[in-house]
Structures are given as structure tokens and as C-alpha cells.
Amino acid sequence: MTHLRNDPEQQHEYPETTAGKPTVDGDAKVAARGANVFYGAKQAIKEVSLDIAPNEVTSFIGPSGCGKSTFLRALNRMNDIIDICRVTGDIRLDGEDIYDRKVDVVQLRARVGMVFQKPNPFPKSIFENVAYGPRIHGLVAHKDELDEIVHTSLERAGLLGEVKDRLETPGTGLSGGQQQRLCIARAIAVSPEVILMDEPCSALDPIATAKIEELIDELRGNYTIVIVTHSMQQAARVSQRTAFFHLGNLVEMGDTETIFTNPEHKLTQGYITGRFG
Ligand SMILES: Nc1ncnc2c1ncn2[C@@H]1O[C@H](COP(=O)(O)OP(=O)(O)OP(=O)(O)O)[C@@H](O)[C@H]1O
Numbered sequence: 132m133t134h135l136r137n138d139p140e141q142q143h144e145y146p147e148t149t150a151g152k153p154t155v156d157g158d159a160k161v162a163a164r165g166a167n168v169f170y171g172a173k174q175a176i177k178e179v180s181l182d183i184a185p186n187e188v189t190s191f192i193g194p195s196g197c198g199k200s201t202f203l204r205a206l207n208r209m210n211d212i213i214d215i216c217r218v219t220g221d222i223r224l225d226g227e228d229i230y231d232r233k234v235d236v237v238q239l240r241a242r243v244g245m246v247f248q249k250p251n252p253f254p255k256s257i258f259e260n261v262a263y264g265p266r267i268h269g270l271v272a273h274k275d276e277l278d279e280i281v282h283t284s285l286e287r288a289g290l291l292g293e294v295k296d297r298l299e300t301p302g303t304g305l306s307g308g309q310q311q312r313l314c315i316a317r318a319i320a321v322s323p324e325v326i327l328m329d330e331p332c333s334a335l336d337p338i339a340t341a342k343i344e345e346l347i348d349e350l351r352g353n354y355t356i357v358i359v360t361h362s363m364q365q366a367a368r369v370s371q372r373t374a375f376f377h378l379g380n381l382v383e384m385g386d387t388e389t390i391f392t393n394p395e396h397k398l399t400q401g402y403i404t405g406r407f408g
Pocket residue numbers: 170175193194195196197198199200201202213361
């Protein structure tokens with residue numbers, strides 16, 4: 132079922148199932164029903180319905196070009212900045228339609244933060260990279276509070292120990308892995324509920340990757356995390372739930388172990404056994 136966005140007459144219907152099965156036992160943090168994403172006339176995501184469980188890591192896997200990143204970006208309206216991109220269907224955060232015209236997109240992106248493939252610190256100090264978000268969102272009244280948020284965020288991102296003596300030096304002077312943890316600290320600093328990660332380790336070496344993976348595991352205690360990854364090993368290591376996409380369709384979603392050991396669909400089986408991808 133496809134609904135047009137922002138149609139006030141539209142009654143949203145919530146089928147209870149995705150491909151005949153509930154995907155989350157309790158309340159979903161994020162729920163998509165019949166979501167479609169188009170770039171001009173090309174449809175990149177087709178009728179995707181899935182639930183993202185709170186305080187879990189969900190990974191999106193699938194062959195190149197299957198729409199993982201497109202769907203991830205639909206979850207915090209990052210696609211809005213692409214002129215030709217259009218989203219239809221229903222995507223909710225804690226039950227609220229994120230594409231409703233009343234939604235403040237800046238606030239939405241604070242609640243649903245994003246970490247990109249390439250670490251992208253601002254050309255500013257380590258401190259300023261983390262302080263920027265809380266400042267523009269008006270989260271702090273005093274310098275002390277800002278200091279506290281910056282320190283806590285760096286600590287949670289597993290970076291404080293390595294940078295506490297050089298907070299005024301440029302963020303761009305850190306190693307790639309440190310820069311990515313700085314970007315995670317920057318995302319955390321505005322107290323998001325969900326963190327979207329688009330191949331966060333693809334530019335990192337194995338040691339830096341292992342640190343980010345450990346961090347993802349620690350962070351799920353406080354946040355809901357969705358990660359796009361090309362690495363099935365990474366999906367198996369970090370996520371509790373996995374969704375497999377193929378040509379814009381969600382083929383199968385389930386607990387990670389089942390997806391990797393006993394998938395239902397031939398396509399999933401083919402992908403995880405390396406027959407295509
Ligand atoms: N800005 C854009 N404009 C037009 N088409 C796009 C744009 N971004 C992505 N696409 C197309 O949408 C489809 C899905 O792309 P997307 O990047 O979401 O896939 P992906 O599964 O994340 O791929 P990869 O694993 O290679 O990153 C592809 O056909 C891609 O060419």
C-alpha cells in the first residue's frame with residue numbers, strides 16, 4: 132500500500148506484519164510501512180515495511196545499489212536535500228510520522244543522528260566539533276554544561292582518553308579511526324535516540340574497525356542503532372537483527388543469527404553464501 136506524503140485526508144493504515152510476520156515483539160522505535168523512494172522516475176526502494184527495535188543494532192545488507200543507503204537516509208529525511216528524491220509511504224519514529232509537514236527536520240535529525248562512510252569532522256578543534264550541535268540546538272546555558280557534554284560525548288565514543296590533552300587541536304589532525312569516533316561523539320552530543328551509520332568502517336583499517344564495532348556494541352545500551360554494511364562478518368558481529376535488501380526490495384529481515392544460518396529466501400541464501408553480491 133502506497134500513500135502520498137503529507138496528504139491530510141490520508142488515513143495511515145498499519146498492517147501488523149511484514150511479509151506475513153511481525154518483525155519486533157514490542158513497540159518499534161522506527162517503523163516503515165510501504166515505503167518507496169524515487170530518484171526522478173527511478174524507484175530505488177519498493178514498498179519496504181520493517182520495524183527497528185529499540186536499543187538494538189539492526190544491520191542493512193545487500194548487493195551494491197540495492198538501496199540500503201537510500202532507505203537509511205529516508206529514516207531521518209536526509210534524502211530531502213536531494214532535489215529529485217521523493218519518498219512515499221509511511222515512516223514513523225515512536226509512532227509519529229516523520230514526513231508529516233509539522234515535523235521540524237532539524238529536530239528530527241537531532242533525534243535521529245547520522246554517521247557517514249568517510250569521517251567528516253568540521254575543520255575546527257576537537258572540542259568545537261562536539262560542542263557545535265549542543266550549541267546550535269540550544270541545549271546548554273553555561274560553558275560548564277557545554278564542557279560536560281563534550282567530555283561525556285567523547286568518553287562515550289571511546290575517544291576521551293586519547294584526546295583530552297589536545298581538545299583545542301584540529302579534529303582533522305586525528306587518525307581516520309579517531310576521526311570517525313569524533314563524528315560519533317558529535318552525533319551523541321545532541322542526545323539522539325537513533326544513530327544511523329552508513330558503512331562507518333569502510334574507510335578504516337582492521338584495528339580502527341574493531342574499535343568502532345566494540346563501540347557500537349556499547350552504545351546500543353543507550354541508543355537504537357542502524358548500520359549499513361558491505362561486510363557480512365561485521366553485520367554478524369555487531370547486529371542483533373539483519374535486513375537483506377535486493378533491487379530496492381526488502382527480501383527478508385530477522386534475528387541476525389537466523390538470517391546468516393537459516394534464511395528463508397533463496398536470494399538471502401545466495402547472498403550470504405557469496406553466490407552474488
Ligand atoms: N542521488 C542519487 N541520484 C540518483 N540515483 C541515486 C542517487 N543515490 C542513489 N541512487 C541510485 O539508487 C539506487 C540505490 O542506491 P544506494 O546508494 O541506496 O544503494 P546501496 O545499496 O547503498 O549501494 P552501495 O552498497 O553501493 O552503497 C542505485 O541504483 C543508485 O544508483
